[in-house]
Amino acid sequence: MRLTDVQAGWRDRARRFAAERIAPLADQIDRQQATPASVLAAMREEGYLGAALPARWGGGELDPVSYGLVTEEIGKACSSVRSLMTVHNMAAQALTALGDRHQRQRWLPELCTGRKIIAFALSEPGAGSATRAIGTRAVEVGDGYLVTGTKKWITFGQIADLFLVFAHCEREPVALVVDRHSDGLTVTPVTDIFGTRGSMPAEVRLDDVRVPRSHQVGPTGAGLGFVANLALDHGRFSVAWGSTGIIQGCLDACVSYTGQRTQGDRTLKDHQLVRRHLTDMLVAHTAAQAVCYRSACLRETGDPRAVMETALAKYHAAEAAIRVANDAVHLHGANGCTTDYPVARYLRDATVMGIVEGTHEIHQVTLADYAFQRPYLR
Secondary structure, eight states, X not given: OOOOHHHHHHHHHHHHHIIIIIGGGHHHHHHHTSOOHHHHHHHHHHTGGGTTSOGGGTOOOOOHHHHHHHHHHHHHHOHHHHHHHHHHHHHHHHHHHHSOHHHHHHHHHHHHHTSSOEXXXXXXXXXXXXXXXXXXXXXXXXXXXXXXXXXEEETTTTTOSEEEEEXXXXXXXXXXXXXXXXXXXXXXXXXXXXXXXXXXXXXXEEEEEEEEGGGBOSOTTOIIIIIIHHHHHHHHHHHHHHHHHHHHHHHHHHHHHHHHOEETTEEGGGSHHHHHHHHHHHHHHHHHHHHHHXXXXXXXXXXXXXXXXXXXXXXXXXXXXHHHHHHHHHHHGGGGGSTTSTHXXXXXXXXXXXXXXXXXXXXXXXXXXXXXXXXXXO
Protein backbone atom coordinates (compact mmCIF):
# COMPACT_ATOMS: atom_id res chain seq x y z
CA MET A 1 0.00 0.00 0.00
CA ARG A 2 1.24 3.48 -0.88
CA LEU A 3 0.42 6.27 1.54
CA THR A 4 -0.74 9.62 0.23
CA ASP A 5 1.29 12.69 1.14
CA VAL A 6 -1.44 13.67 3.59
CA GLN A 7 -1.43 10.27 5.31
CA ALA A 8 2.36 10.18 5.52
CA GLY A 9 2.30 13.72 6.89
CA TRP A 10 -0.09 12.80 9.70
CA ARG A 11 2.03 9.76 10.55
CA ASP A 12 5.28 11.72 10.64
CA ARG A 13 3.75 14.53 12.66
CA ALA A 14 2.33 12.05 15.19
CA ARG A 15 5.66 10.21 15.36
CA ARG A 16 7.52 13.40 16.28
CA PHE A 17 4.86 14.46 18.74
CA ALA A 18 4.77 11.08 20.47
CA ALA A 19 8.57 10.87 20.69
CA GLU A 20 8.96 14.39 22.06
CA ARG A 21 5.88 14.97 24.18
CA ILE A 22 4.63 11.54 25.33
CA ALA A 23 7.37 8.89 25.35
CA PRO A 24 9.61 10.73 27.86
CA LEU A 25 6.69 10.74 30.32
CA ALA A 26 5.35 7.23 29.68
CA ASP A 27 7.00 5.59 32.69
CA GLN A 28 5.95 8.48 34.94
CA ILE A 29 2.37 8.14 33.70
CA ASP A 30 2.49 4.43 34.50
CA ARG A 31 3.98 4.90 37.99
CA GLN A 32 1.78 7.80 39.03
CA GLN A 33 -1.36 6.27 37.47
CA ALA A 34 -2.31 9.57 35.90
CA THR A 35 -1.87 11.44 32.65
CA PRO A 36 -0.41 14.92 33.34
CA ALA A 37 -2.40 18.00 32.45
CA SER A 38 0.47 19.04 30.18
CA VAL A 39 -0.02 15.93 28.03
CA LEU A 40 -3.77 16.49 27.88
CA ALA A 41 -3.17 20.08 26.79
CA ALA A 42 -0.68 18.96 24.14
CA MET A 43 -3.11 16.36 22.78
CA ARG A 44 -5.78 19.04 22.66
CA GLU A 45 -3.52 21.55 20.92
CA GLU A 46 -2.45 19.03 18.26
CA GLY A 47 -6.07 18.17 17.52
CA TYR A 48 -5.80 14.49 18.43
CA LEU A 49 -8.78 14.52 20.78
CA GLY A 50 -11.02 15.32 17.83
CA ALA A 51 -8.93 13.62 15.16
CA ALA A 52 -11.70 11.38 13.83
CA LEU A 53 -14.51 13.91 14.23
CA PRO A 54 -16.06 16.16 11.55
CA ALA A 55 -14.21 19.29 10.47
CA ARG A 56 -17.55 21.08 10.42
CA TRP A 57 -17.52 21.05 14.22
CA GLY A 58 -13.80 21.65 14.65
CA GLY A 59 -12.51 18.08 14.37
CA GLY A 60 -9.65 16.76 12.26
CA GLU A 61 -11.87 14.52 10.09
CA LEU A 62 -8.93 12.22 9.41
CA ASP A 63 -9.47 9.43 6.93
CA PRO A 64 -9.29 5.96 8.55
CA VAL A 65 -5.71 5.26 7.41
CA SER A 66 -4.42 8.57 8.77
CA TYR A 67 -6.29 8.12 12.02
CA GLY A 68 -4.93 4.59 12.37
CA LEU A 69 -1.34 5.70 11.77
CA VAL A 70 -1.67 8.47 14.35
CA THR A 71 -3.13 6.00 16.83
CA GLU A 72 -0.28 3.56 16.23
CA GLU A 73 2.37 6.19 16.93
CA ILE A 74 0.70 7.40 20.12
CA GLY A 75 0.04 3.81 21.20
CA LYS A 76 3.70 2.98 20.72
CA ALA A 77 4.67 5.82 23.05
CA CYS A 78 2.01 5.25 25.73
CA SER A 79 -1.12 3.10 25.68
CA SER A 80 -2.70 5.16 28.45
CA VAL A 81 -2.61 8.33 26.37
CA ARG A 82 -3.81 6.40 23.33
CA SER A 83 -6.77 5.15 25.35
CA LEU A 84 -7.87 8.76 25.96
CA MET A 85 -7.88 9.36 22.23
CA THR A 86 -9.83 6.13 21.74
CA VAL A 87 -12.57 6.57 24.33
CA HIS A 88 -13.15 10.25 23.59
CA ASN A 89 -13.40 9.72 19.84
CA MET A 90 -15.57 6.60 20.10
CA ALA A 91 -18.17 8.25 22.35
CA ALA A 92 -18.15 11.45 20.29
CA GLN A 93 -18.44 9.40 17.07
CA ALA A 94 -21.66 7.87 18.34
CA LEU A 95 -23.01 11.32 19.16
CA THR A 96 -21.98 12.58 15.72
CA ALA A 97 -23.68 9.73 13.88
CA LEU A 98 -26.82 9.25 15.97
CA GLY A 99 -27.32 12.49 17.89
CA ASP A 100 -29.91 14.98 16.69
CA ARG A 101 -29.13 18.43 15.31
CA HIS A 102 -29.47 20.18 18.66
CA GLN A 103 -27.23 17.67 20.42
CA ARG A 104 -24.51 18.01 17.80
CA GLN A 105 -24.68 21.80 17.98
CA ARG A 106 -24.52 21.72 21.76
CA TRP A 107 -21.69 19.28 22.39
CA LEU A 108 -19.61 18.63 19.29
CA PRO A 109 -17.74 21.97 19.09
CA GLU A 110 -16.26 21.43 22.55
CA LEU A 111 -15.70 17.69 22.03
CA CYS A 112 -13.97 18.17 18.68
CA THR A 113 -11.51 20.65 20.14
CA GLY A 114 -11.05 18.66 23.34
CA ARG A 115 -12.26 21.47 25.57
CA LYS A 116 -14.55 18.84 27.05
CA ILE A 117 -13.86 15.12 27.47
CA ILE A 118 -16.57 12.50 27.02
CA ALA A 119 -16.27 9.00 28.48
CA PHE A 120 -17.97 5.79 27.37
CA ALA A 121 -19.95 4.41 30.33
CA LEU A 122 -21.13 0.91 29.43
CA SER A 123 -19.29 -1.60 31.69
CA GLU A 124 -20.56 -2.36 35.17
CA PRO A 125 -19.27 -4.41 38.12
CA GLY A 126 -21.47 -7.31 36.97
CA ALA A 127 -21.67 -6.64 33.24
CA GLY A 128 -18.73 -6.37 30.88
CA SER A 129 -18.89 -8.17 27.56
CA ALA A 130 -22.45 -9.28 28.36
CA THR A 131 -23.83 -5.83 27.58
CA ARG A 132 -27.47 -6.91 27.79
CA ALA A 133 -26.91 -7.75 31.46
CA ILE A 134 -26.38 -4.12 32.45
CA GLY A 135 -28.27 -3.27 35.61
CA THR A 136 -28.44 0.52 35.33
CA ARG A 137 -32.07 1.63 35.13
CA ALA A 138 -33.68 4.72 33.63
CA VAL A 139 -37.21 5.53 34.78
CA GLU A 140 -39.29 7.99 32.77
CA VAL A 141 -40.28 10.97 34.90
CA GLY A 142 -41.90 13.94 33.18
CA ASP A 143 -39.73 15.18 30.34
CA GLY A 144 -36.76 13.03 31.20
CA TYR A 145 -35.37 10.12 33.19
CA LEU A 146 -34.19 9.26 36.67
CA VAL A 147 -31.10 7.07 36.24
CA THR A 148 -29.79 4.71 38.91
CA GLY A 149 -26.87 2.30 38.64
CA THR A 150 -23.10 1.88 38.82
CA LYS A 151 -20.61 1.95 35.95
CA LYS A 152 -17.06 0.69 36.41
CA TRP A 153 -13.75 0.66 34.54
CA ILE A 154 -14.74 3.89 32.82
CA THR A 155 -11.61 5.02 30.99
CA PHE A 156 -10.65 8.60 31.89
CA GLY A 157 -13.80 8.77 33.97
CA GLN A 158 -11.79 10.62 36.62
CA ILE A 159 -11.58 13.72 34.43
CA ALA A 160 -14.47 13.34 31.97
CA ASP A 161 -16.91 16.23 31.65
CA LEU A 162 -19.62 14.10 30.05
CA PHE A 163 -20.55 10.42 30.17
CA LEU A 164 -22.33 8.45 27.47
CA VAL A 165 -24.32 6.22 29.81
CA PHE A 166 -26.22 3.09 28.81
CA ALA A 167 -29.25 1.97 30.81
CA HIS A 168 -32.45 -0.05 30.50
CA CYS A 169 -35.80 1.70 30.47
CA GLU A 170 -38.59 -0.85 30.89
CA ARG A 171 -36.32 -3.50 29.34
CA GLU A 172 -35.45 -1.28 26.37
CA PRO A 173 -31.85 0.02 26.20
CA VAL A 174 -31.29 3.77 26.08
CA ALA A 175 -28.17 5.90 25.64
CA LEU A 176 -27.98 9.15 27.60
CA VAL A 177 -25.43 11.95 27.82
CA VAL A 178 -24.96 12.73 31.51
CA ASP A 179 -23.12 15.79 32.81
CA ARG A 180 -20.44 15.18 35.42
CA HIS A 181 -21.92 17.83 37.70
CA SER A 182 -25.39 16.27 37.81
CA ASP A 183 -26.88 15.88 41.28
CA GLY A 184 -26.57 12.29 42.43
CA LEU A 185 -23.56 11.43 40.25
CA THR A 186 -20.42 10.32 42.12
CA VAL A 187 -17.04 9.57 40.54
CA THR A 188 -14.58 7.35 42.43
CA PRO A 189 -11.10 6.65 41.03
CA VAL A 190 -10.21 3.03 40.26
CA THR A 191 -6.53 2.54 41.10
CA ASP A 192 -3.81 -0.11 40.92
CA ILE A 193 -5.05 -1.67 37.70
CA PHE A 194 -2.76 -4.06 35.82
CA GLY A 195 -2.16 -2.15 32.59
CA THR A 196 -2.85 1.24 30.98
CA ARG A 197 -2.38 2.51 34.51
CA GLY A 198 -2.45 6.15 33.45
CA SER A 199 -5.88 5.88 31.81
CA MET A 200 -7.49 7.23 35.00
CA PRO A 201 -10.43 4.80 35.17
CA ALA A 202 -13.31 5.43 37.50
CA GLU A 203 -16.41 3.98 39.04
CA VAL A 204 -19.38 6.19 38.26
CA ARG A 205 -22.37 5.88 40.56
CA LEU A 206 -25.74 7.34 39.62
CA ASP A 207 -28.37 7.75 42.33
CA ASP A 208 -31.63 9.02 40.84
CA VAL A 209 -29.73 11.30 38.48
CA ARG A 210 -32.16 13.41 36.51
CA VAL A 211 -31.38 13.41 32.79
CA PRO A 212 -33.45 15.49 30.33
CA ARG A 213 -35.00 13.61 27.43
CA SER A 214 -33.09 15.99 25.17
CA HIS A 215 -29.93 14.16 26.31
CA GLN A 216 -31.09 10.83 24.87
CA VAL A 217 -28.99 9.71 21.90
CA GLY A 218 -31.01 7.74 19.37
CA PRO A 219 -34.45 6.26 19.97
CA THR A 220 -35.40 4.07 22.92
CA GLY A 221 -34.35 0.51 22.12
CA ALA A 222 -31.33 1.59 20.07
CA GLY A 223 -28.96 2.15 22.98
CA LEU A 224 -27.01 -1.08 22.57
CA GLY A 225 -27.70 -2.29 19.04
CA PHE A 226 -26.86 1.03 17.41
CA VAL A 227 -25.26 3.60 19.74
CA ALA A 228 -23.00 1.28 21.74
CA ASN A 229 -22.09 -0.91 18.78
CA LEU A 230 -21.16 2.07 16.63
CA ALA A 231 -18.90 3.39 19.38
CA LEU A 232 -17.38 -0.03 20.05
CA ASP A 233 -16.61 -0.49 16.36
CA HIS A 234 -14.54 2.68 16.41
CA GLY A 235 -12.96 1.59 19.67
CA ARG A 236 -11.87 -1.75 18.20
CA PHE A 237 -10.33 0.02 15.23
CA SER A 238 -8.35 2.27 17.55
CA VAL A 239 -7.28 -0.58 19.84
CA ALA A 240 -6.13 -2.60 16.83
CA TRP A 241 -3.81 0.18 15.70
CA GLY A 242 -2.72 0.85 19.28
CA SER A 243 -1.79 -2.82 19.65
CA THR A 244 0.27 -2.54 16.49
CA GLY A 245 2.08 0.36 18.13
CA ILE A 246 2.88 -1.82 21.15
CA ILE A 247 4.39 -4.45 18.84
CA GLN A 248 6.56 -1.82 17.15
CA GLY A 249 7.62 -0.48 20.54
CA CYS A 250 8.64 -3.97 21.67
CA LEU A 251 10.59 -4.59 18.47
CA ASP A 252 12.42 -1.26 18.77
CA ALA A 253 13.26 -1.92 22.41
CA CYS A 254 14.58 -5.41 21.66
CA VAL A 255 16.63 -4.32 18.65
CA SER A 256 18.28 -1.68 20.85
CA TYR A 257 18.81 -3.95 23.84
CA THR A 258 20.11 -7.01 22.00
CA GLY A 259 22.43 -4.83 19.92
CA GLN A 260 24.11 -3.47 23.05
CA ARG A 261 23.89 -6.25 25.61
CA THR A 262 26.74 -8.74 25.51
CA GLN A 263 26.98 -12.34 26.62
CA GLY A 264 30.58 -13.44 26.74
CA ASP A 265 32.25 -11.94 23.69
CA ARG A 266 29.09 -11.70 21.61
CA THR A 267 26.14 -9.36 21.58
CA LEU A 268 22.74 -10.93 22.16
CA LYS A 269 21.67 -10.17 18.60
CA ASP A 270 24.31 -12.57 17.31
CA HIS A 271 22.61 -15.55 18.95
CA GLN A 272 20.39 -17.61 16.67
CA LEU A 273 17.43 -17.91 19.05
CA VAL A 274 17.49 -14.18 19.73
CA ARG A 275 17.40 -13.51 16.00
CA ARG A 276 14.44 -15.86 15.68
CA HIS A 277 12.52 -13.82 18.25
CA LEU A 278 13.37 -10.57 16.46
CA THR A 279 12.20 -12.08 13.17
CA ASP A 280 8.92 -13.19 14.75
CA MET A 281 8.40 -9.68 16.13
CA LEU A 282 9.04 -8.12 12.73
CA VAL A 283 6.59 -10.49 11.06
CA ALA A 284 4.00 -9.89 13.81
CA HIS A 285 4.16 -6.13 13.30
CA THR A 286 3.99 -6.41 9.52
CA ALA A 287 0.99 -8.74 9.68
CA ALA A 288 -0.85 -6.71 12.32
CA GLN A 289 -0.33 -3.51 10.39
CA ALA A 290 -1.52 -5.21 7.20
CA VAL A 291 -4.87 -6.28 8.69
CA CYS A 292 -5.26 -2.80 10.17
CA TYR A 293 -4.66 -1.25 6.75
CA ARG A 294 -7.24 -3.60 5.26
CA SER A 295 -9.77 -2.62 7.89
CA ALA A 296 -9.04 1.08 7.31
CA CYS A 297 -9.48 0.81 3.55
CA LEU A 298 -12.79 -1.06 3.92
CA ARG A 299 -14.01 1.58 6.37
CA GLU A 300 -13.01 4.33 3.95
CA THR A 301 -15.15 2.84 1.16
CA GLY A 302 -18.10 1.92 3.39
CA ASP A 303 -17.67 -1.76 2.59
CA PRO A 304 -20.17 -4.01 4.45
CA ARG A 305 -17.28 -6.19 5.62
CA ALA A 306 -15.68 -3.30 7.49
CA VAL A 307 -17.20 -3.99 10.93
CA MET A 308 -16.15 -7.63 11.05
CA GLU A 309 -12.77 -6.97 9.44
CA THR A 310 -12.19 -4.36 12.14
CA ALA A 311 -13.02 -6.96 14.80
CA LEU A 312 -10.62 -9.35 13.05
CA ALA A 313 -7.89 -6.71 13.10
CA LYS A 314 -8.45 -5.99 16.78
CA TYR A 315 -8.36 -9.67 17.70
CA HIS A 316 -5.24 -10.40 15.67
CA ALA A 317 -3.27 -7.29 16.67
CA ALA A 318 -4.10 -7.56 20.38
CA GLU A 319 -3.21 -11.27 20.49
CA ALA A 320 0.04 -10.59 18.64
CA ALA A 321 0.90 -7.72 20.98
CA ILE A 322 0.59 -9.98 24.04
CA ARG A 323 2.80 -12.64 22.45
CA VAL A 324 5.43 -10.16 21.28
CA ALA A 325 5.51 -8.27 24.59
CA ASN A 326 5.96 -11.52 26.49
CA ASP A 327 8.91 -12.44 24.25
CA ALA A 328 10.34 -8.93 24.68
CA VAL A 329 10.39 -9.34 28.46
CA HIS A 330 12.18 -12.68 28.10
CA LEU A 331 14.77 -11.20 25.74
CA HIS A 332 15.54 -8.57 28.38
CA GLY A 333 15.95 -11.22 31.07
CA ALA A 334 15.77 -9.91 34.62
CA ASN A 335 15.99 -6.36 33.26
CA GLY A 336 12.67 -6.96 31.54
CA CYS A 337 11.00 -7.31 34.93
CA THR A 338 12.08 -3.84 36.07
CA THR A 339 10.87 -0.34 35.35
CA ASP A 340 14.26 0.53 33.86
CA TYR A 341 13.05 -0.76 30.50
CA PRO A 342 9.65 -0.28 28.84
CA VAL A 343 8.90 -3.92 27.98
CA ALA A 344 7.21 -4.80 31.29
CA ARG A 345 4.83 -1.89 30.75
CA TYR A 346 4.25 -3.02 27.17
CA LEU A 347 3.31 -6.50 28.40
CA ARG A 348 0.84 -5.17 30.97
CA ASP A 349 -0.68 -2.77 28.46
CA ALA A 350 -0.90 -5.48 25.78
CA THR A 351 -2.79 -7.72 28.18
CA VAL A 352 -5.42 -5.01 28.55
CA MET A 353 -5.74 -4.81 24.75
CA GLY A 354 -6.98 -8.39 24.79
CA ILE A 355 -9.83 -7.42 27.11
CA VAL A 356 -11.12 -3.97 26.17
CA GLU A 357 -13.69 -3.45 23.38
CA GLY A 358 -14.43 -7.19 23.41
CA THR A 359 -12.34 -9.96 24.93
CA HIS A 360 -10.40 -12.51 22.88
CA GLU A 361 -13.08 -15.06 23.76
CA ILE A 362 -15.95 -12.88 22.54
CA HIS A 363 -14.13 -12.28 19.27
CA GLN A 364 -13.48 -15.99 18.84
CA VAL A 365 -17.21 -16.60 18.92
CA THR A 366 -18.22 -13.76 16.59
CA LEU A 367 -15.37 -14.25 14.14
CA ALA A 368 -16.22 -17.94 13.82
CA ASP A 369 -19.68 -16.88 12.62
CA TYR A 370 -18.01 -14.51 10.19
CA ALA A 371 -15.88 -17.36 8.87
CA PHE A 372 -19.04 -19.06 7.62
CA GLN A 373 -20.25 -15.87 5.94
CA ARG A 374 -17.00 -14.58 4.53
CA PRO A 375 -16.81 -16.74 1.35
CA TYR A 376 -20.00 -15.06 0.17
CA LEU A 377 -18.75 -11.55 0.91
CA ARG A 378 -15.48 -11.57 -1.00
